[in-house]
Amino acid sequence: MVPDNKSNGVGLLFSETTYHKISRILYELNTRLKAKLTIFADMNGYAIDYNGDTRNVNINTLTAVAAGSFSASNEMSRMISGQKHFEHVLHEGVRDNVYMCSVGSEYLMIIIFDKTAPIGFVRLLVHAAVNKLSQYLDSLKAQKSKTAQFLNAEFRSKLDNEMDRAFGLM
Amino acid sequence: MYVDWKNQEIIFKIVYYGPGLGGKTTNLEYIYSKINPALRSELVSFKTKEDRTLYFDFMQVGLGSIGGKKPRFHLYTIPGQIQYSYGRKLVINGADAIIFVADSQRDRLDENIASLQDLREKLAGYQKSLEQLPWIIQYNKRDLPRATSIPTLQKKLNPFDVPYCEAIATQGAGVFETLKSAIQMAMSKL
Ligand SMILES: Nc1nc2c(ncn2[C@@H]2O[C@H](COP(=O)(O)OP(=O)(O)OP(=O)(O)O)[C@@H](O)[C@H]2O)c(=O)[nH]1
Ligand SMILES: [Mg+2]
Numbered sequence: 153m154v155p156d157n158k159s160n161g162v163g164l165l166f167s168e169t170t171y172h173k174i175s176r177i178l179y180e181l182n183t184r185l186k187a188k189l190t191i192f193a194d195m196n197g198y199a200i201d202y203n204g205d206t207r208n209v210n211i212n213t214l215t216a217v218a219a220g221s222f223s224a225s226n227e228m229s230r231m232i233s234g235q236k237h238f239e240h241v242l243h244e245g246v247r248d249n250v251y252m253c254s255v256g257s258e259y260l261m262i263i264i265f266d267k268t269a270p271i272g273f274v275r276l277l278v279h280a281a282v283n284k285l286s287q288y289l290d291s292l293k294a295q296k297s298k299t300a301q302f303l304n305a306e307f308r309s310k311l312d313n314e315m316d317r318a319f320g321l322m
Numbered sequence: 323m324y325v326d327w328k329n330q331e332i333i334f335k336i337v338y339y340g341p342g343l344g345g346k347t348t349n350l351e352y353i354y355s356k357i358n359p360a361l362r363s364e365l366v367s368f369k370t371k372e373d374r375t376l377y378f379d380f381m382q383v384g385l386g387s388i389g390g391k392k393p394r395f396h397l398y399t400i401p402g403q404i405q406y407s408y409g410r411k412l413v414i415n416g417a418d419a420i421i422f423v424a425d426s427q428r429d430r431l432d433e434n435i436a437s438l439q440d441l442r443e444k445l446a447g448y449q450k451s452l453e454q455l456p457w458i459i460q461y462n463k464r465d466l467p468r469a470t471s472i473p474t475l476q477k478k479l480n481p482f483d484v485p486y487c488e489a490i491a492t493q494g495a496g497v498f499e500t501l502k503s504a505i506q507m508a509m510s511k512l
Contacts (some may be wrong), residue, residue, distance in 0.1 A: 171327060196416040197380075197396070198324040198333055212333075213363045216380045216396060220368075223412050224377065303332070307388055308509050314385040314393070315505065318361055319498035 178203040187265040340423035341433035342402030345462040348491040375401040419508035420457040426469040456507035
């Protein structure tokens with residue numbers, strides 16, 4: 153959870169505070185909604201953080217698929233109404249519903265919750281959480297550009313070995 | 323690229339691009355079937371009844387930890403059919419490397435060229451270009467008797483002389499070599 157400041161002697165410049173604040177917002181949202189899972193992701197389908205029960209899901213796969221589906225729904229609404237919406241999408245499932253909502257233009261909130269929860273209530277709390285999250289987006293973006301420092305020559309050569317092993321190329 | 327601090331993962335997005343029926347999905351299916359299941363996720367496919375990609379295929383591949391960081395690769399394929407343009411635009415965004423899967427069959431040359439042009443246009447939509455992005459070419463379907471020669475393909479499809487691999491995706495030949503080469507390209511351009 154906390155960055156490893158010692159690896160390669162390079163501090164990873166990750167703002168712990170931002171991370172904890174985002175985690176806290178997700179935790180509160182997930183708890184108050186009694187949701188199964190709350191994911192904060194970027195539109196490219198990377199899960200930034202999540203809270204809830206992940207035993208039966210692969211977070212990365214779920215997030216990639218959710219981001220694709222969210223983007224498709226928005227494209228459809230753009231085609232129909234002629235403008236970009238980027239707001240929210242509700243999928244009704246057999247037992248669970250999925251509510252997705254944009255956070256700025258680059259991020260996405262995904263909430264999986266029991267079908268019995270009133271959707272108005274879900275929407276209200278999610279939008280409040282999104283407003284709170286919005287103030288940390290700049291700081292998230294700033295971190296993005298500083299992350300590649302440990303990908304040095306040593307890392308790359310070890311990665312080559314790992315690939316040869318995993319891909320059966322030896 | 324994305325760094326997931328919580329799980330100490332570094333995630334790269336690798337996109338298989340190219341004309342319809344070129345073998346993009348077949349590449350992923352081969353990887354899925356051969357790699358240690360502990361290293362991969364499910365292969366998620368949005369596809370038509372005829373097994374053509376509608377939106378994208380997705381699979382995550384993860385390698386062992388290096389210096390405490392776990393490299394992860396998000397592999398996507400785009401839908402090659404012309405009409406699914408939106409899926410291509412969606413998937414190409416944020417790619418760390420692109421694998422252009424060309425169909426070696428003689429009568430598919432124009433489709434390869436059109437797909438490469440389409441890729442340029444999609445990238446331009448994000449103010450990106452093939453000149454800046456790490457990419458490689460996979461000449462697939464080398465098993466077919468009507469395959470175009472490599473020098474001809476090189477001349478028509480590889481103006482910047484990016485690395486290329488020959489492949490027979492249905493048999494797995496060249497599939498992992500292509501992936502490795504694309505990952506190395508992604509790393510070298512960081
Ligand atoms: N002979 C031969 N056939 C191949 C090879 N690779 C793929 N194919 C076949 O080509 C057909 C199309 O392959 P796909 O992987 O579905 O093609 P795709 O690029 O994903 O196509 P779209 O999803 O429409 O963009 C399938 O019938 C494959 O079995 C190859 O190396 N040799
Ligand atoms: Mg396909």
